[in-house]
Amino acid sequence: MSFSEFDLIEKFFSGHANRDDVVLGIGDDAAVLNVPAGQQLVVTMDTLIEGVHFPAETSAEDIGYKSLAVSLSDLAAMGAEPAWATLSLAIPAYDKTWLKDFSHGFLTLAQKYNVALVGGDTVRGPLSITVQLHGFVPAHKVLRRDRACNNDLIYVTGTLGDAGLALAGLQNNLNLEPMALKRLRKRLDSPTPRVEAGLALRGLASACIDISDGLLSDLAHITNKSSVGAEIMLQHLPLSTDTEQYIAQSNDWNMVLSSGDDYELCFTVSADNKTRVESLLTASGCTCIGKITLQAGIRCLYSDGSLYESDKTGFDHFAV
């Protein structure tokens, strides 16, 4: 019995492209797609590598889910509506169960956001997953990093630090209670991409980014590109009960400020738009954590106004 790569791709991944803007999906040299009139195309590409972007013991289903979720999170940060994905999958060997579970995780999330898988590549190699995701945004409605203004309010969706805490627990750098680890691990392995929040923020947020490398590191992209600074109020950072407990015991705010994999949105809003934004983002939740300043740099303050000194600025694959 012989499985060619073509059989393999078709077996696990075809038959899910059900959008009428797909002229030609999987099965030719390239996909052919119709971008709606008046919309700009938004494209993002992410690669996930075992041991770097997910722990080796992550389930195939969670890997499939997460490999699409991180790209959905990028499109959310642009205010874009997801449409089409391509997937390049390098796997060490043909493993039917793994592929079935991986494709289930990937395609279930794809279906939720009406994303058609339109092409890709399958090769033999060390486990590595690259997803390119395409979406649309009406011309001039895209959310960028470089438009934050002095006195804009800084918001984040959801809660921060849970994924970092889970990773520390898995790596045995921390002793976590099993139930807490289980809850936190869900946030690490299957983050919720804030697609609806991103769409709601079109025309309302002055700048937006998704938090993949840690709040400070990603907010710094906004402040640097916008030539401004920021003040963050530690007591306003939104925390899950588990992370709140950890902070109460350790005062290790770096876990919240600088650990990666949150996949929440961080965005800035003028005071005029405060009420409207808070009423629109009820599903994901959103919390005002500080404000944009003219003074450059990012300062993190305790409730008494004293400065928290952080020596880390976020996850960096090539820091030496």
Place this chain on the structure above:
Amino acid sequence: MSFSEFDLIEKFFSGHANRDDVVLGIGDDAAVLNVPAGQQLVVTMDTLIEGVHFPAETSAEDIGYKSLAVSLSDLAAMGAEPAWATLSLAIPAYDKTWLKDFSHGFLTLAQKYNVALVGGDTVRGPLSITVQLHGFVPAHKVLRRDRACNNDLIYVTGTLGDAGLALAGLQNNLNLEPMALKRLRKRLDSPTPRVEAGLALRGLASACIDISDGLLSDLAHITNKSSVGAEIMLQHLPLSTDTEQYIAQSNDWNMVLSSGDDYELCFTVSADNKTRVESLLTASGCTCIGKITLQAGIRCLYSDGSLYESDKTGFDHFAV
């Protein structure tokens, strides 16, 4: 001294997006692009892995070149005009010389075809390169695999088998004269994507594919999708002098019929379009190698009409 992945990407790859349809290139969560009115978007994704898609001793410049060339070849097979690329690069460690050479190979070819690099990802991992390439084709002008008709003539561009012969020489399966190996290796390491030929074939070819896995394997995609068969005349297969010599000595037609990495186009044309196609494809050259038949399957014939029996059908990453 610390190089972050952001520095790294910007250092080697930014500043080359000079197309006015790029609204936002490298440096945000995603790129924002304008697809011209009346054009369909064509997207292809390919992953190259060391030891699978290129020998370990391949130069960084050739790897950079080839990783874009294979995607350009896919777009050529669709009759699409290349526009934007994204690049995901997994590298084991930060190596300035390697990155400089890789980006030089990639960007030189990109510039030749006016391709803007608009985004991507850089991660630490075993060497692996994924390129997604976007192009345009006017609505309904795309070249597909599934429209070949009985009696259509089958053509290929360039010459076949050179890359396969080079690989066999490098792997010491064959003893090649050093100068011959050098010539053949150029075909393996820096194939010429047939972009101009693909554009010229719009509205003329009934079906088209690029030969990445070997002529028989790729032509079989055309015949299967079009529900037809094919007859190939061995004496008409276009060969370089080096490959011609090898065949004269070995009669090993499998090297020409089934080895991968040619990156020539294989296409079908009705007899009515024969003269026009031959006059248009002078740069790449094109050779009629056989014809489409109603009878299913692909038959390869010697000049006396006797059948060549091939036991291979092309390169397959997951054949077991």
